[in-house]
Amino acid sequence: MAFSLDRFDLDVFVAATLAEDLGGVGDITSEAVVPADAVFAGVMDSRDAIVVAGLPIAKAFFRALDPEAEVEMLAEEGQRVAAGADLMRLRGKARALLTAERSALNTVQHLSGIAMLTRAYVDAIAGTGAILLDTRKTLPGLRILEKYATRMGGATNYRMGLWDAAMIKDNHVAVAGSVGEAVRRAVAAGIERIIVEVDRIDQIEPALAAGATHLLLDNMGVAVLREAVALVAGRVPTEASGGVRLDTIRAIAETGVTYISVGRLTQSAPAADVGLDFTSG
Template sequence: MTFTLNGFDLEAFVRDTLAEDLGEGLPGGGKDVTSESVIPADARFSGVMDSRDPIVVAGLPVAEAFFRALDPGMTIELLVEEGESVAPGTDLMRLEGNARAMLTAERSALNTVQHLSGIATMVREYVLAMDNPDCTLLDTRKTIPGLRPLEKYAVRMGGGSNHRMGLWDAAMIKDNHVLVAGSVGEAVRRAVDAGVKDIICEVDRLDQIEPALEAGATRLLLDNMDPPTLREAVAIVAARVPTEASGGINLDTIEAKAATGVDYVSVGRLTQSAPAADIGLDFTPL
């Protein structure tokens, strides 16, 4: 089955990532000097990718694409589903094919799966800590440049949902926009007048709520509010628009903030600070 994501060109990503590792275009670049000097061209390997820690899996189809780019005839078996929670020692993928191709693609494939599985694993931890089916965990735009579609995919595999994908699909009015516009209400009105459909307005004080709603905000981001203040804000909004808690949210605070009645909780560290999952790949000569 072909792996596709909106706004993401898998073939180009694989090509550019391998080109970077091989040093294409650089003096002496364009090859894996170690594998070409040590491994016979016709040598074959079998390989097993496995988890070393408990993880939530994400990115195996991308890893498969790296190996197939260098050996289209490689035999590859994905042993677990994307988004599946697995125990340490679980085999994730089996491979059999050209040894040089496996060794050249290995680091790019592993880096991708380790990074995406790390995100998915952290997201799952936050979902479990939130323990609230009535509140949705969101990511943010705090992503590594060039990797946003993949990182936001990993968030979904972990059980979270995506905030806006970029600057284009919703207006998000923050303090600097308000500073220039002069007030929350004026900033929202300008977005409404521009014909923007989805207008998220950040408020950090209760007295900003009514002006934002009256001007036409379609969602309120309640920034850096403690649980009692969040409850008061939710009561003022009275379900007229969805509400989102953001700022100061970690594994210790998310349950209390989600329990205030907000519809969403957004956490930047899901993509910004997730540690790589511990995943290995062992080869056997054939």
């Protein structure tokens, strides 16, 4: 089955990425050093224990420059693999595969790094009932891929953009005049999903009374979160957000919040150590 993501054009992404690397000139190293008829066979492997993400995109890079390249997937998306695990075996025109190598590896390294960090957060809250969410804190142009990687790590995608739900934050409230007024305006506009950020207990009832469908409890300590969850009493989903770390997320989850959103999943994930090694011609 072809790799497909909603609102993402794989062919356009691959073409643009390769064009950026080639600079309108070409791979001058491979063209100078590698004979035109040379064959490259190699294995992509992980030097770290990782959660795999991005292999179908890597395959698309190789196939874009050598449509007849033989590409064998050795791991599945979302699979946790040990250090030293082989991820992909390929064979084809040496110049083409070497030209595509860096773009393919960059993608797998970045997305697998996000998936691995995400899985660590998911594991940390296992059994609590809380659901891990990602955020819009993504690199421009890579949001759909980065959010795909968080799914591979076990998180649930939150808003994909500004278009699929209203999120009323402190600056919106400041302009509107109050939490209640901001929410009433969103309701009047016919918006169904209205997420409201509150950072004080006394903002909860006005937000709910005006029509909030989801409360984002921003930068609240564990004790305050428990009080907020008790006050909401299941009327809408609750979400803890702000400064969540791997060493604090379980205590936050145990307050009874529905969701926990973590920006660092996409903001701060280190790249996985993935390489491509020549095996034979």
